[in-house]
Every structure is written in C-alpha cells, then in structure tokens.
Amino acid sequence: MSGSDSASLVRYSAVTRAHRAIIFMDVVESVRLVEEDEAGFLGRWLALVETIRSDILAPLNGRLIKSLGDGLLLDFSDVRSAVTAAFAIRDVAQRLNEGLPVNARIHLRAGIETSDVVLDQNDIYGRGVNRAARLVTLAGPDQIVISAAVRDGLTADLDADIEDLGDCYLKHLAQPVRAYRIGPPGPNPVSEPAYFFTELLPSLAIVPFITRDSDQNDLLGEVVAEELIRDLSRSTELNLVSRLSTTAFRGRGATLEQIRANLQADYVLSGEYRTSGQSITIDTELADCKTGQIVLTTRQKGKVAGLLGGRREMIDHIAADVNKAVMKRELQRAQSQALPTLTSYTLLIAAIALMHRLSASDFDSAKALLDELVERGRRQAIPQAWLANWHVLRVQQGWSDDPDRDAQMALQCTKQALDSDPTCSLALAVDGFVHTNLLRRLDVARERYDLALRNNPNDPLAWSLKGTLHAFMGEGPQAMTCTRRALRLSPLDPRRWFYDSLAASACISARQYDAAVQLARRSLRANRNHTSTLRVLSVAQWQLGDHDGARATTRELLRLDPQLTVQGWLARAPSSPFWVGQEFAQVLGMTGVPD
Structure with a gap:
C-alpha cells in the first residue's frame, strides 16, 4: 500500500458517521438572474444567505x-428541524422579494433526504447528499420535495401538509424513488401549479408595414400586419405580441432595442409594400432582437384584391417562412452554445425539431435538451409532456432496448405534467398517445383525448391522435374526420409531416388507399425516416395493386427497422385486435416483412 493510500485511510477512519437530515436548495433560473443583473442578484442572494445563517x-x-x-447544502440532526428550516427559508425569500419586479425575484426549490452520512469539520458525504440533490429536481419554484424516509418522520397536518408524488425516476438512479411534496400545515394546498418565469415560446412582434409610395396611406400595411398576426397566432412555436401593442410603433422608426424593451419581444417582423395598379409587392424582414441580426428576408407578389378579399396565399407563405426561420435560428443557437446559457424556449424548440427529424443522433440530442429543460423545472407540464412523447417515438422507431421501461418512463412524465397542470391539452394528448401506442389501453386513451379537446x-395533436385511435379500431369515417380537422388546424406546423402520416393511417381504415x-408520400418528402409512414405507404400501395412499389417501400422500411417482423408488429400494434390490424399484418407479410 502506498503512503498516500495509508494517509487516506487514516483520514477516513477519523471522520464521524451519523444519521442526519440533509437539505439541498438552489435558485430557480439562476443563470438568467445573473445574466440580467449580476450585482443585484448577488447582493440579494448574499443577504438571504446571511439571514439564513444568523436567524x-x-x-x-x-x-x-x-x-x-x-x-x-444544509445539515440538521433531525427531520422536523430540517422541514421547519425549509419553510422558514422559503418565507424569508418571499419577504425579500416584496416590491421587486417579477423577473428579479429569487425563487428557491429544495430537496430533503435523511440517511447515514459521513461528517468531517468542513463537509458531508454519502448517498443522502446525492439523493437530496436529485430530489430538488422534482420541485418547482418555491416548492419542497422530500423522500419517503423524511415523510416517515413527519406527522401529517401537524408538521406539514403532504402530497404523494408517487414513484419518481431520478437522474443516475436505476430504481424509482417515492417522493412527496410538502407545504406548511394548514388548510391551503401544498402548492399552486408552478410555471416558468420566462416563456417557453419566443415572442414575435409584427409592426405595421409601411409604404414608400407617396400617394398611398398605410392602410394596407395595417392589413398585412393584422393578417400575419392572425396566421402566426396559430403556430405552436410562437407567442404573438398583440396588434394593439405593436400599432403604437407605426411610423416611429423605433430601434430593435426600443421595441424589445417595450414589448419584451425576441423577434420583430417588419416590412414595406408597394403597389402597381392592382398588384402588390411585400418585402419582409425578420430580426433577432438579441443580436440585431436579420435572420430572414422575403418578397411576395400578388393582387391587392386577393389580399383584401381573404385569399391568403401571400400571407400563408410569409407566415410559414417566418415560423421556419425562428425554429432554424433557435436550433442553431442550441447547437452552438453551452446548455446552461440557453433560454428555456431555445431548449424546447430545438428539442422538438431534433426529436421529429428521427435520425438516431438528432434524437439523442433532443433527449439531452429536454433533460436540461426538465432539470430547470421538473414540475412543469410542457417539457414533461414532450419528454413522454420522446419515449413513445423511441419505441415506435424500433430504437428502444427496453420498451416496457420506456412505457413506464413516459407514464411518469405525463403523470408529473398533469400533476402540475391537469388542464394542459398537450400533456393529456401525449398521455393518450402513451396509453394507445405503448400500453394499448384504448379506453383510457379515448378519455384523455376527449378531455384534451374539452x-x-x-x-391539432389531440385531434390527430384521436383520429389515429379511431383508425386503429377500424372506424374509418371518424378517423378521417378527426385527422382532417387536425390538418386544417396545423397549416404552418413544422411537423406537418407527422399529421400527414396519421391522416394516411386514417385513410387506410376508411379504405381510401389513393388518399393514403x-x-x-407528402409526409415522406418532409421526413423519410418515419417507419410508421413507410408501413402505411407499403400497405396502401399493395391494396392498389402496385405490388412492386409496395415491396420497394418495405425494403426501405426494413433498412430503417431491420428487427421488424409481422409477429413483433402484431405484439405491439394497438390495432392488432381489430380487422384493420389483421389486414395490415397480412399485407406487410406479403410485401416482404418476415413473419
């Protein structure tokens, strides 16, 4: 044994072992607070730490x-003292926030564990410390989450109001941990649903377009801006600043910084137009307010009568280009900067985009982005819902080495999402997706889709998935009604290929093979890696008598999913108990999928 090893053993044997209660506490969105006002944040933080230490x-x-x-990192001799301290610290932090702007307030989240640990004069070591740090990721702003061991040391209603969160999966822990959220004892609920302090979507301000024609007023510029706001407000990737707010900047020549400061906009869309007879030319410019860079310029030509008469081809093209440009910009930002420096909406938009590319490397990158977003607020509904969606797609693509575990992980995510916001339509729709595609509980799925739509x-996702549920059950007319409505509601969605794919499945159940x-094919032009779309195309081609085309499609399918077999597909397909699934499996076999 070396001298250094002997010295380490001596030091280790000299430390103290004890059973302690550990609090790990951190500041929600500390990176943003430091970036926006380093001196102010540090002053408030140090004052809070000193109050905790002394009082x-x-x-x-x-x-x-x-x-x-x-x-x-705080250490206490017993559970009740630790919980009392956590409540007191939260109260002090809330008092110090009084009178401050919302975006400057310090919000803490805490995790508490109790276990045997190793103590020395300056530090504390052991599983309890690690678990407290993991439990904190389950907490939202101003929330406290504890383990089952801490729960066992408390008396409900006397020591704390306690809410069971169930078995929760934590990073780097193989088995789920039973966790509870606590609040001070009394009649009030443990906590209100928590929300991010920065939006999960970037905000876009569309200022009225101007004209250089001396004989024209700006009426058409108002119309263009109004129509673009109406179009882009349907996007699931953008928050639109209201027209009444942006109209105030008409003709002012305001700088991007002024618009950003007054409207809290991340992007600004502006432009000019000119008319010639009955024709109109619209030039647009999309600017990133953070950098001042122009990220998109477009030019569209059309008829004035068409613009005023509701024929929206020009507006639709501009809106689609803007939507794609913002997603591309945020994806580039996510791929070029360190994760801790990214805003929440950059993480979310980039994760959604990468997830739906369905290439293995991009898919893994999407998981990393979602994990980072969830770490910032594990009790938030939207990130958890998309993480559940990731697990479903992983199984569908044939990439999961343990589909049962992915199903449980997906359920855990939707449970936490709906615990935070029971009315979140995305979380309800994805929970239906999990129950349809992974658990084959179609009765539960139907309830989730109906509640999402209420x-x-x-x-559009809830309509599309509900249509797919009808398709799996062989209810063709209902399936097509739902998926067609989804397509009408998502004209600008960058994931339009996904809605097209599900609509094709609906057509199969209605025996509308040409439409399928x-x-x-339209779906595959946008994303050739979606194995479900290839299965649908192969079946539709075969039923139309294009047997060579169907076999070619199946060869491409097997290249992407070489483990696919007819029996394996039947074992996991929600449609397998119904005529449509049996017919589907029979045709797959005839096109070349091994039995």
Missing part, C-alpha cells in the same frame, strides 16, 4: 455546509 440555522441546530453561487378544442398514398 434560522442557529435556533434549529442546523449547519451551513456549503454556500454555492446559487445553492445551499380543454382546448383547437389542439398521397398523404404518406
């Missing part, structure tokens, strides 16, 4: 182990 820890026999740049009748081929 809270000493009376409760607590110890400050570490004060990090945006977090605390909460948001214009959710057209929709599947």
Whole structure:
C-alpha cells in the first residue's frame, strides 16, 4: 500500500458517521438572474444567505455546509428541524422579494433526504447528499420535495401538509424513488401549479408595414400586419405580441432595442409594400432582437384584391417562412452554445425539431435538451409532456432496448405534467398517445383525448391522435374526420409531416388507399425516416395493386427497422385486435416483412 493510500485511510477512519437530515436548495433560473443583473442578484442572494445563517440555522441546530453561487447544502440532526428550516427559508425569500419586479425575484426549490452520512469539520458525504440533490429536481419554484424516509418522520397536518408524488425516476438512479411534496400545515394546498418565469415560446412582434409610395396611406400595411398576426397566432412555436401593442410603433422608426424593451419581444417582423395598379409587392424582414441580426428576408407578389378579399396565399407563405426561420435560428443557437446559457424556449424548440427529424443522433440530442429543460423545472407540464412523447417515438422507431421501461418512463412524465397542470391539452394528448401506442389501453386513451379537446378544442395533436385511435379500431369515417380537422388546424406546423402520416393511417381504415398514398408520400418528402409512414405507404400501395412499389417501400422500411417482423408488429400494434390490424399484418407479410 502506498503512503498516500495509508494517509487516506487514516483520514477516513477519523471522520464521524451519523444519521442526519440533509437539505439541498438552489435558485430557480439562476443563470438568467445573473445574466440580467449580476450585482443585484448577488447582493440579494448574499443577504438571504446571511439571514439564513444568523436567524434560522442557529435556533434549529442546523449547519451551513456549503454556500454555492446559487445553492445551499444544509445539515440538521433531525427531520422536523430540517422541514421547519425549509419553510422558514422559503418565507424569508418571499419577504425579500416584496416590491421587486417579477423577473428579479429569487425563487428557491429544495430537496430533503435523511440517511447515514459521513461528517468531517468542513463537509458531508454519502448517498443522502446525492439523493437530496436529485430530489430538488422534482420541485418547482418555491416548492419542497422530500423522500419517503423524511415523510416517515413527519406527522401529517401537524408538521406539514403532504402530497404523494408517487414513484419518481431520478437522474443516475436505476430504481424509482417515492417522493412527496410538502407545504406548511394548514388548510391551503401544498402548492399552486408552478410555471416558468420566462416563456417557453419566443415572442414575435409584427409592426405595421409601411409604404414608400407617396400617394398611398398605410392602410394596407395595417392589413398585412393584422393578417400575419392572425396566421402566426396559430403556430405552436410562437407567442404573438398583440396588434394593439405593436400599432403604437407605426411610423416611429423605433430601434430593435426600443421595441424589445417595450414589448419584451425576441423577434420583430417588419416590412414595406408597394403597389402597381392592382398588384402588390411585400418585402419582409425578420430580426433577432438579441443580436440585431436579420435572420430572414422575403418578397411576395400578388393582387391587392386577393389580399383584401381573404385569399391568403401571400400571407400563408410569409407566415410559414417566418415560423421556419425562428425554429432554424433557435436550433442553431442550441447547437452552438453551452446548455446552461440557453433560454428555456431555445431548449424546447430545438428539442422538438431534433426529436421529429428521427435520425438516431438528432434524437439523442433532443433527449439531452429536454433533460436540461426538465432539470430547470421538473414540475412543469410542457417539457414533461414532450419528454413522454420522446419515449413513445423511441419505441415506435424500433430504437428502444427496453420498451416496457420506456412505457413506464413516459407514464411518469405525463403523470408529473398533469400533476402540475391537469388542464394542459398537450400533456393529456401525449398521455393518450402513451396509453394507445405503448400500453394499448384504448379506453383510457379515448378519455384523455376527449378531455384534451374539452380543454382546448383547437389542439391539432389531440385531434390527430384521436383520429389515429379511431383508425386503429377500424372506424374509418371518424378517423378521417378527426385527422382532417387536425390538418386544417396545423397549416404552418413544422411537423406537418407527422399529421400527414396519421391522416394516411386514417385513410387506410376508411379504405381510401389513393388518399393514403398521397398523404404518406407528402409526409415522406418532409421526413423519410418515419417507419410508421413507410408501413402505411407499403400497405396502401399493395391494396392498389402496385405490388412492386409496395415491396420497394418495405425494403426501405426494413433498412430503417431491420428487427421488424409481422409477429413483433402484431405484439405491439394497438390495432392488432381489430380487422384493420389483421389486414395490415397480412399485407406487410406479403410485401416482404418476415413473419
């Protein structure tokens, strides 16, 4: 044994072992707070730490182990003292926030664990410390999450109001951990649903377009801006600043910085138009307010009468180009910058885009982005819903080495999403997706889709997935009604190929094979890696008598999913108990899929 090894053993044997309660606490969105006002944040943070040290820890026999740049590690001799301290710290933080702007307030989240640990004079070690740090990721702003061991040391209604979160999967822990969210005892709920302080979607301001024609007023510029706002407000990737707010900047020649400061816009769309007789030419310019860079310029030509009469081809083209440009910009930002520096909406938009490319490397990158977003607020509905969607697509593509675990992970994500926001139509729709495609609980799925649409009748994903459920059950007319409505609601969606694919499945169940081929081919032009679309196309081609085309499509399908077999597909396909699934499997076999 070397001298250094002997010295390490001596030091290790000299430390103290004890059963302790550990609090790990951090600041929500600390990176943003530092970037926006470093001196102000640090001053408030240091004042909070000093108050905790002098007014809270000493009376409760607590110890400050570490004060990090945006977090605390605290040690207590018993569970009740730790919980009391956590409530007191939250109260102090909320008092210090009084009178501050919303975006400058410090919000803490905490995780508490109790276990045997190793103590020395300056630090604390052991599984309890690691688990406390993992539990904190389950907490939203101003929330406290504890383990089952901490829960066992509390008396409900006397020590705390306690809410069971169920078995939760934590990073780097193989088995789920039973977790609970707590609040002060009393009649109030443990916590209100938590939300991000920065939006999950970038904001776009469309200022009225101007004309250089001396004999024209700006009426048409108002019409163009109004129509673009109406179009882009249907996008699921953008928040639109209201027309009444943007009209105030008409003719002012305001700078991007002025618009950003007054409207809190991330992007600004502006432009000019000119008329010649009955023709109109519209030039647009999309600017990134953060950098001042122009990220898109377009020119569209058409008829004035068409613009005023509701024929929207020009507007639709501009809106689609803007939507794609913003997604491309945020994806580039996500791929070129370190994750901690990225805004939440950059993480979300980039993750959605990469997930739906369905290439293995991009798919893995999407998971990393979603994990980072979830780490910032594990109790948020939207990121959890998209993470559940990731697990479903992973199984569908044949990339999962453990479909049952992916199903459980997906369920865990939707459970947490709906726990945070029971009315979130995205979370409800994705939960239906999980129950349809992974668990084959079609009765539960139908309830989820119906509830999603009651909460948001214009959710295209919920309509599309509900249509697919009808398709799996061989209910062709209902399937086509739902998927057609989804297509009408998502004209600008960058994932239009996904809606086209599900609409093609609906056509199969209605025996509309020509329409199925057209929709599947349109979907594949946008994304050739979606194995489900290839299966649909192969079946539709075969039923139309294009047997050579069907076999060629199946060869491409097997290249992407070489493990596919007819029996394997039947074992996991939600449609397998119905005539449409049996017919589908029979045709797949005839096109070349091994039995």
